[in-house]
Amino acid sequence: MTANHKHQEKNRPDTATANWHTKETSEVFQLLFSHEGGLSPSEVEQRRAQYGPNRLNPPAARSALARFLEQFQNVLIYVLLVAGAVTTAMGHFVDSGVIFGVVIINAIIGFIQEGKAERALEAVRNMLSPQAMVIRDGKRFTLPAEQIVPGDLVFIQSGDRVPADLRLFHIRNLRIDEAMLTGESLPVEKSIDPVAPDAPLGDRDCMAYSGTLVTFGQGTGLVVATGEQSEIGRISTLLAQVEVLSTPLTRQMGQFASGLSIAILAIALVAALFGILVHGNSLEEMFLAAVGLAVAAIPEGLPAIITITLAIGVQRMAARNAIIRRLPAVETLGSVDVICSDKTGTLTRNEMMVQSLVFADAAFEVEGSGYDPHGEFVDRDGNARDPAHPLLSACCRAAMLCNDATMTEQEGGWRLHGDPMEGALVVLGMKGGFEQALLAEQMPRTDVIPFESEHRFMATLHHDHTGQGCIYIKGASETILPRCVSQFTSNGPQPIDPAFWAEQTEIIAGRGQRTLAVAMRPVDQAQRTLNFQDVEGDLILLGLIGIVDPPRQEAIEAITRCYSAGIQVKMITGDHVTTARAIANNMGIKDADNSLTGSELESMDEALLSEKARDNNVFARTSPEQKLRLVKALQKNGLVVAMTGDGVNDAPALKRADIGVAMGIKGSETAKESAEMVLADDNFASIVKAIEEGRTVYDNIKKSILFILPTNGGEALTILAAIAFGRLLPVTAAQILWVNMITAVTLALSLAFEPAEANIMQRRPRNTRDSLLSPFMVWRILFVSVLMVLATFGLFIWERNAGSSIEIARTVAVNTLVVAEIFYLLNTRYIIAPVLNRNGLLGSRYVLIAILIVSLFQLLFTYLPMMQLFFRSAPLPADAWLRIIAAGVLLFLLVELEKLVVRRFFH
Numbered sequence: 001m002t003a004n005h006k007h008q009e010k011n012r013p014d015t016a017t018a019n020w021h022t023k024e025t026s027e028v029f030q031l032l033f034s035h036e037g038g039l040s041p042s043e044v045e046q047r048r049a050q051y052g053p054n055r056l057n058p059p060a061a062r063s064a065l066a067r068f069l070e071q072f073q074n075v076l077i078y079v080l081l082v083a084g085a086v087t088t089a090m091g092h093f094v095d096s097g098v099i100f101g102v103v104i105i106n107a108i109i110g111f112i113q114e115g116k117a118e119r120a121l122e123a124v125r126n127m128l129s130p131q132a133m134v135i136r137d138g139k140r141f142t143l144p145a146e147q148i149v150p151g152d153l154v155f156i157q158s159g160d161r162v163p164a165d166l167r168l169f170h171i172r173n174l175r176i177d178e179a180m181l182t183g184e185s186l187p188v189e190k191s192i193d194p195v196a197p198d199a200p201l202g203d204r205d206c207m208a209y210s211g212t213l214v215t216f217g218q219g220t221g222l223v224v225a226t227g228e229q230s231e232i233g234r235i236s237t238l239l240a241q242v243e244v245l246s247t248p249l250t251r252q253m254g255q256f257a258s259g260l261s262i263a264i265l266a267i268a269l270v271a272a273l274f275g276i277l278v279h280g281n282s283l284e285e286m287f288l289a290a291v292g293l294a295v296a297a298i299p300e301g302l303p304a305i306i307t308i309t310l311a312i313g314v315q316r317m318a319a320r321n322a323i324i325r326r327l328p329a330v331e332t333l334g335s336v337d338v339i340c341s342d343k344t345g346t347l348t349r350n351e352m353m354v355q356s357l358v359f360a361d362a363a364f365e366v367e368g369s370g371y372d373p374h375g376e377f378v379d380r381d382g383n384a385r386d387p388a389h390p391l392l393s394a395c396c397r398a399a400m401l402c403n404d405a406t407m408t409e410q411e412g413g414w415r416l417h418g419d420p421m422e423g424a425l426v427v428l429g430m431k432g433g434f435e436q437a438l439l440a441e442q443m444p445r446t447d448v449i450p451f452e453s454e455h456r457f458m459a460t461l462h463h464d465h466t467g468q469g470c471i472y473i474k475g476a477s478e479t480i481l482p483r484c485v486s487q488f489t490s491n492g493p494q495p496i497d498p499a500f501w502a503e504q505t506e507i508i509a510g511r512g513q514r515t516l517a518v519a520m521r522p523v524d525q526a527q528r529t530l531n532f533q534d535v536e537g538d539l540i541l542l543g544l545i546g547i548v549d550p551p552r553q554e555a556i557e558a559i560t561r562c563y564s565a566g567i568q569v570k571m572i573t574g575d576h577v578t579t580a581r582a583i584a585n586n587m588g589i590k591d592a593d594n595s596l597t598g599s600e601l602e603s604m605d606e607a608l609l610s611e612k613a614r615d616n617n618v619f620a621r622t623s624p625e626q627k628l629r630l631v632k633a634l635q636k637n638g639l640v641v642a643m644t645g646d647g648v649n650d651a652p653a654l655k656r657a658d659i660g661v662a663m664g665i666k667g668s669e670t671a672k673e674s675a676e677m678v679l680a681d682d683n684f685a686s687i688v689k690a691i692e693e694g695r696t697v698y699d700n701i702k703k704s705i706l707f708i709l710p711t712n713g714g715e716a717l718t719i720l721a722a723i724a725f726g727r728l729l730p731v732t733a734a735q736i737l738w739v740n741m742i743t744a745v746t747l748a749l750s751l752a753f754e755p756a757e758a759n760i761m762q763r764r765p766r767n768t769r770d771s772l773l774s775p776f777m778v779w780r781i782l783f784v785s786v787l788m789v790l791a792t793f794g795l796f797i798w799e800r801n802a803g804s805s806i807e808i809a810r811t812v813a814v815n816t817l818v819v820a821e822i823f824y825l826l827n828t829r830y831i832i833a834p835v836l837n838r839n840g841l842l843g844s845r846y847v848l849i850a851i852l853i854v855s856l857f858q859l860l861f862t863y864l865p866m867m868q869l870f871f872r873s874a875p876l877p878a879d880a881w882l883r884i885i886a887a888g889v890l891l892f893l894l895v896e897l898e899k900l901v902v903r904r905f906f907h
Helices: 003-011 025-031 041-051 064-070 075-089 093-117 119-125 231-241 248-279 283-297 302-318 329-333 390-401 420-431 436-442 477-483 498-510 553-564 577-587 598-602 606-615 624-636 648-656 669-674 684-725 733-753 775-801 806-828 845-863 865-871 878-905
Strands: 131-136 139-144 153-157 165-177 213-225 322-324 338-342 353-358 363-366 377-379 406-410 413-417 445-449 457-463 469-475 484-489 492-495 514-523 539-548 568-573 595-597 618-620 641-645 659-663 677-679
Touching: 025 165, 025 213, 153 165, 231 624, 231 648, 248 283, 248 684, 283 684, 302 322, 302 329, 302 684, 302 733, 322 684, 329 659, 329 684, 338 624, 338 684, 353 390, 353 420, 353 498, 390 420, 390 436, 390 469, 390 484, 390 514, 390 539, 406 420, 413 420, 420 436, 420 514, 420 539, 469 477, 477 484, 477 498, 477 514, 477 539, 498 514, 498 539, 498 577, 553 568, 553 577, 553 684, 568 577, 577 595, 577 618, 595 598, 598 618, 598 624, 606 624, 624 641, 624 648, 641 648, 641 684, 648 659, 648 669, 659 669, 677 684, 684 733, 684 775, 684 806, 733 806, 733 845, 733 865, 775 806, 775 878, 806 845, 806 878, 845 865
Parallel strands: 338 568, 338 641, 484 539, 568 618, 595 618, 641 659, 659 677
Antiparallel strands: 131 139, 131 153, 153 213, 165 213, 322 677, 353 363, 353 539, 363 377, 406 413, 445 457, 457 469, 469 514, 484 492, 514 539
16 A cells, blocks of 8 residues: 555545535545546555445344244243143143144244344345446446445436435536435435535435435536445444334233232242141142142233234224234334324325415415316405416416426326426416417427526426417526516516515415416517526516425324324424424424424433423424434333334334334335334324224223133132132133133133224323223222132032032033123123113124134033043033023123222212
8 A cells, every 4th residue: 555545544534424515525525535537446445445345234133043032032921831831731731732832823923023124124225226327537337336435436317326425516407306314205406515514414405315316417426425334324223223112012911921920829829838737638639729720810811812902903904004014013003192203295195286376466276186187276265266367377378388297197096207396387287277288289399498406497488380489487486586577467567576576485485385486588489599598587477386295184184183082293304394384284283383403403412302302293304313312202201102204214213113104105115114014005094093993902902801810810719719618629720721711712802803982082092101900900800700709619519519519510610600701791892881881782793703602612511521521521400500690690780780880989
């Protein structure tokens, strides 16, 4: 290495930290020791050795076996494994096979889902450009993008994906779609001038970032960052570092299972010691009784029921355009406190539309939806006006002629070919009664000055078939207005009023609309070329056009539903803050004027950010790091956060959020792989529907718990009562497993299909810090457990005192438990509301099917000889069935009475 090269390498700046957007191009060339002829081969090799290849390095991957074994690291699984081990030790291999089968199926499902998540980083890496056109040693040639190094000169043009972070130094009409990084819906017009140091990513017009797409024009830039040092590389690094949170239900079930396991072991130990010390039972007897007690108390079927309930929720959500990628996310949706929503395409249609027209002596609102060319022109009094109105006709004609975009009708919808803003102007012309192809024939284009970011306008020259010529020009209002000497009115051209137009420009911008000015100038029929001096002055201003990405009407209604459900809505967007506030107000987001920009967030410490994140509802010009910090700040406030997004820039925040929601139509693969839920229709309203389903799922899980635990409690208390009174066990361990795994699970599964209760979206989000078992639920479980043990143990003693065999008495006890479950299932369909007033007895076909199946099972259990041999059951006489059914009816009535008391005095 030469001394000069050593000096260059030592003094070359860190490409990841240098503020390239603030520097003049000459300084950038100097700092990177490059020149307009490009690097030499020896310089390329030295830099490749220093910086490495231009690619994103994959993280160390876990082995498939390690990921599979991690699926078993869950307290719920431990409970199932203990239950399986107990049943195996007792020789009940069929039961243990069922339990272990549930465990393995759960592990396989988790393994597959996690494998999909592992592909999130791969999706980011695949977004880098595979090829690049590079200038080296004064020659231009194409090579793999991986070989690019800082200091290289790269040429980009329309259709290219930018291969590395570039500081632009030569451009021609260059526009780049940066939505994947900024969320900005429109392509960005590029320039070569440096910008302020604190300029957010979306305002760094002199930069082109790796992975973004060139939509128009050409440009040449100096490579300033490659691979992991590029902007997309920083996002990839962020994504790899983001910690994935456990769901509220997972945390609650973990605490519940741990507490339950400890309680069961303690009670079993105390009961065994009591039997030995008080009644003088043998150690072997009490060990078997303790095992029976443990089997009775462990709700073996509960994890399976929760999993199935979540899976049913997934199916329901899919039918409502919300695709769940990770099963526990279903329940998490039900506890969402705040939704951080992207704007473009989620709250809005992502279809630019002309919404307002302002003329010198009139103003009109333009109705319609997106690119659909149907809609009326409405004046200030709300009256529909004829598109043939001279002002409207002149403006619509100019908008359609001074335009390079086209619209085509495909499969019942309209598709844009060209720039979104120009597409909005074509649709305006169609609403004005013009047909684009016919108008082009009537007034063919003779010449054009194409749009360039340096002059910020487009002008076209047209001649009709009589030879009359006209120049049409459109562009930024600050560019067009100074060139106009007159304004078009209903009575013809009049001298222009600059103060009026300056005021109208501010009013349109204040509504969150982008402003375009449209002007014209008649020319002599002999003029066949168009030059810049032709549009420097003497123009007639036709009017101002306000363009907006229209809000989705269903999203506005969904936001209203969010507020009624106690859910906050915050908008995070790449737009400028004024535009963002206006759109948020139009969407119905509360306190939309409480807004912050990304640069303001950057200066805040974590404590202040936590406070501001809670109190502000609009965040504009935010970077990926700032989105991630916002999510963390909201979570520090104890909130369950749903985050929506579609770009690569959203991926870290999507992954960190409690619920990441990606767009299915316009979202990047990286966003989808980082999210728990994907919207098939890119619609905010679908999130709210999914939240409703999530709340329903949690309600149904609570109902399942309220149903299953009293069954286990009744069985455990029955065994405890037998030990306490020194009697034979009313049910054996095998019979307990039959009740737990066959009848209780079958009945509980029917609750997974329960529809949403009427007030479900009028409740506040539940507090995820609360215990899974509220004091009321503990009371209900104990109350019903006592009723079940009274019925089961009572009828068991009745049969024994009547001289029945132990087999008949135990068969009565088992059937009493199951019949009590059947009647209590009807109670549980509504936790507090009365069943009889809400069609609870016959209102669910799934409940009725479950009751029918369990009834058939119990008849087989009681009368089938093979079952009698296996479970030591015996056939029952008719009078025993009458007593069993009477006990079930009595339990049903007592629980309904308890509900009445709770509603009247405690609810």
